[in-house]
Amino acid sequence: MSKTMSRICLTILMGAAAVLVPASAGGGEVAAGASKPPGAVGCAAEFDKAVQAYVDTTHERDVEGFEALLDDDVTVIFRLGEVLYGKEATMGFIEPFFEATNWTQSFDELTRVVRGCRTGFVLFDSVYTENGEPLPLVIGVTFTYERGRWLVVHNQDSAGPAS
Numbered sequence: 001m002s003k004t005m006s007r008i009c010l011t012i013l014m015g016a017a018a019v020l021v022p023a024s025a026g027g028g029e030v031a032a033g034a035s036k037p038p039g040a041v042g043c044a045a046e047f048d049k050a051v052q053a054y055v056d057t058t059h060e061r062d063v064e065g066f067e068a069l070l071d072d073d074v075t076v077i078f079r080l081g082e083v084l085y086g087k088e089a090t091m092g093f094i095e096p097f098f099e100a101t102n103w104t105q106s107f108d109e110l111t112r113v114v115r116g117c118r119t120g121f122v123l124f125d126s127v128y129t130e131n132g133e134p135l136p137l138v139i140g141v142t143f144t145y146e147r148g149r150w151l152v153v154h155n156q157d158s159a160g161p162a163s
Contacts, residue, residue, distance in 0.1 A: 043117035043145055050143060050150035051122060061098035067091050071144060071151040079137060079157045103130040107139070110162055117145045125162045136160035 050069065057065035067087065076084040076093075084090045108125045120143040128135045138161070142154040 044114040044120075046145075047114050047120040047143065047150055050120070054141070054152070061101075063091070063095055063098055066094055066098075069150075069152055071146065071153045074152055074154065076155045077157065079159055103128065105129070110138075119144055120150060123162075125160055127160075138162045 053065065054069055056062070057069065070087045070090060072087050074084075074087055074090055076090050078084075084093060105126055105128045110123045110125055112120075112122050114120045122141050124139045124141075126137040126139050128137055136159070138158045140154075140156045140158075141152060143150045144153045145151075
């Protein structure tokens, strides 16, 4: 995979991090039919903070902060099928990606689901632009609630825009 394609793929991963999600986007709600364990509303509210931390660490190119958001067993699947297994492999990609400053990414939230203190999911329509070349993407990020915090367990990037 070329260096440019690797950066595009990483940008896709980071796309979820660059999401500007308003608190009113439903992140504090528990999806219909979801069980509500004690504190579920609080967990759902904490999901908003986790998404915002993902955004902030990307904008700030904060390698350590971003790493803290990942589950040890995170899986990342890029638009062209490359797969990263685990935090170590993901961070091996993130570190050089954050060094690059020639890209931007937009994020429009399409849907958000929070299932109590278990899982949360966000789907974004995104445009990654590197050196003036736009690439439309659809990005899905799944979080799990473990040890009192939300952690990213899966990031899936696909060709966009969403239909």
